[in-house]
Amino acid sequence: MDEKEFDYLNVIPLVDVMLVLLTIVLTTSTFIAAGSIQVELPKASTSEETTAPHPRTVSIDKEGRIWLEAEEVSLISLAAVLEGVDRETPILVRADKSLALQGFVDVFGAIKQLGFTHLSLQTEQTP
Numbered sequence: 001m002d003e004k005e006f007d008y009l010n011v012i013p014l015v016d017v018m019l020v021l022l023t024i025v026l027t028t029s030t031f032i033a034a035g036s037i038q039v040e041l042p043k044a045s046t047s048e049e050t051t052a053p054h055p056r057t058v059s060i061d062k063e064g065r066i067w068l069e070a071e072e073v074s075l076i077s078l079a080a081v082l083e084g085v086d087r088e089t090p091i092l093v094r095a096d097k098s099l100a101l102q103g104f105v106d107v108f109g110a111i112k113q114l115g116f117t118h119l120s121l122q123t124e125q126t127p
Helices: 012-034 075-082 101-113
Strands: 056-060 066-068 071-073 091-095 119-121
Touching: 056 101, 066 075, 071 075, 075 101, 091 101, 101 119
Parallel strands: 056 091, 091 119
Antiparallel strands: 056 066, 066 071
């Protein structure tokens, strides 16, 4: 029997597998980066990029529930948790557009009362 030598290595299946893995990683990282709390942000004609490396995120959903990062907290416990945070840490507030204004003002006021000076409201830019 005469065996045939390998002249080349077929890498097309390897490239296909790598592209599928890349797609899975990119899709998963998009969900992680976007956050798991569903908040429909209000629209603004101008927007400003946050320059700080790691702002703390406070989200308020349309029912008025408050979330610090991914943990649900009350207004009182939010103040208690933020008590130990450096006052120069930027705070990013994400409030649902259908939230009553008073709910947003209460959270924003509680954070401001703690002495945080770098407060931002996240919005979506209108097209």
